[in-house]
Amino acid sequence: MRWSVVRLIAAREVRDQLRDRRTLFLILGLPVLMYPLFVGVGILFVTALKEKKLVVGLVGVEHLPRAEADLAPVLGGPGGAAQRLRAYPSLLGPDGQFAPAYATTALDSAPLRAQPLDAATDEELTAHLASRRVDAIVVIDPGTATKLDRDERPTVRVLGRDGEENSKLAVQRITSVLQKWADDVKGARFARRGLPPNFDKPIEIRDPQSEKTSEKKIADDLRDMLVKVIPFLLVMWMLTGAIYPAIDMTAGEKERGTMETLLISPAERTEIVAGKFLATTCFSFGTAMWNVTLMLVAVAVAPLLAPGLFGHGLISIAGLAACILAAVPLAMLFAALALSLGIFARSTKEGNYYMVPLFFVVLPLAYWSMTPGIELDGFTRWVPMANALLFQQRLMSVRPDAFPWQHAPAVFGSLSLCVALALFAAVRQFHREGVLFRESEAGGKGGWSLFGKK
Incomplete structure (x- = not known):
């Protein structure tokens, strides 16, 4: 094989x-439009969530x-701290809204707004929910304060609309608020019995998540998502960057009559395939580099847009x-795969059809x-393409453990074997006259296709 000829054909x-505007738009222009669109949609989503209020x-x-309604001693006097522990906490603040200690709004949560309702029957409650005046309803058991004083167990019901996203979100938020309040009520009941508030937790368990702030937890979740999504996006863009040039270099040349x-x-035909393979690889790899460049720009700009959320080292x-x-x-x-399928196709239209199974794989x-x-691990490193994605995920992860370099030879070795097999199939088809000079769709009749005899 003469590499000078291969380089000439590839060039x-x-x-x-590069003269094809459609290819340039798909490889260079479309990512430039898509990434700002994704960021804009994300910002609009967070903004809409912040501005939206869930009515309970x-x-x-x-x-x-x-609070403190049943306590005689003055809280500032002796034993004031103990009296504060014995006081049942108030779910609502002086303004009639949920106490900030229980309803603190997280970065990914919409604020809650309390609205008193006059309803006595389940039908009236259902009507309030159906009218969408409220997203969820909390029904306090009659005599709750008295039952707590008698060490009884009152009931608090939470109602919502089935199958509706806002109501589901409101139910989740208010359930969390009520759970926090119930924990404080339990602590006050323990204090009234002379027991410490954490009497039911004889062992303190500290895990990594419990010591993180809500912002740090959200950043960690976002980081884990990006580590998995970014390699997936790279694969999709690389596949796109390989398909369209490969079809144009093979089936497109058949249509234009330049293949002869x-x-x-x-x-030599092997040199022709090698040159087309090198050119297609350059476009696919160039698409990956272009997308990585855009991602680096996004990672650099993100902390400036939201320092509280993106200041924890996402990737x-x-x-x-x-x-x-x-x-x-x-x-x-x-x-190699796109060239093998493109050589077999008799037209660009048929070539696009043949690329669909590639996406299915x-x-x-x-x-x-x-x-x-x-x-x-010992198994996934041998799975083609998935092993490369897992390798990329591990590269981007911010982790303290050592990188598993021992898997790299198996990852690149298995991919090299697949590339060799796909190139062998492409070269073999390029040596078959029946494949290169098949009648076009608009020409003869009875031509053979992957989908059957025409």
């Missing part, structure tokens, strides 16, 4: 593709315990840059690599 194919109707507010001119040139910048190296074998694999493997708990 010619790259030059022709309260029935039986008068039955709630009043290329075949009568002094270049490893060096790992994101290193994903470029892991993208090389994937770009080669997609280029790539997508399940990509989704499998995003499964929680899946990491590089």
Whole structure:
């Protein structure tokens, strides 16, 4: 194989593709439009969530315990701290809204607004929910304060609309508020019996999540999502960057009638395939580099837009840059597969049809690599494409443990084997006259296709 001829053919194919505005838009222009769109939609989502208020109707507010209503000693005198512990906490503040200690709004939560309701029957409660005046309803058991004083167990019901997102969110938020309040009520009951508030928790368990702030927890969740989503996006863009040039270099040349001119040139058919493969790989890999560049810009700009949320080191910048190296074998694999299918097609339209099975193979493997708990191990390192995605995920992860470099030879070795097999299939088809000179769809009759005899 003469590499000078391969480079000449590859340069010619790259030059022709750079003149195609459709290919340039799909590879360069579309990501520039999509990433700001994703960021804008995310900002609009958070803004809309912050501005939206979930209304919770309260029935039986008068039955709630009043703070310190049953305490005789003055709180500032001796034993004031003990008296404060013995006092039942108030669910509502002086303004009639939920006490800030229980209804503190998190970064990803809409604020709650309490609204007293006059309803005596279940039909009236259902009517309030159906009218959408409230998103959820809290029904306080009559005599709740008295039952607490008698060490009884009153009931607090939470009602919502089935199958409605706002109501579901409101029910979750108010249930969390009530749970916090119930824990404080339990502590006050213990104090009245002369027991410490944490009497029912003889052992204190500290886990990593309990010591994190809500902002840090949200940042961790966002980081875990980005580590899995970014490699998936890279794979989809690389596949797109390989498909359209490969179809145009193969089936497109058949339609334009330039394939015969290329075949009568002094270049061997293996050299022609190698040149087209190199050009397709460049476009696929270039798409990955372009998307990584845009992601680096997004990671650099995100802390400036939301320092409270993005100031915890979401992903490893060096790992994101290193994903470029892991993208090389994937770009080669997609280029070889797309060329093999494109050579078989007789037209660009048929070539697009043949690319659909490629997506059916790539997508399940990509989704499998995003499964929680899946990491590089003795089995996954041999699964083509999924192992590269897991390798990229590990590169971007901000973790204290050592990187599993022992899996790298198996990852790149299995991908290299797949690339070799796909290239062998492409070269084999390029040597078959029946494949290269099949009648076009508009030409003869009875041509054979992957989907059957025409």
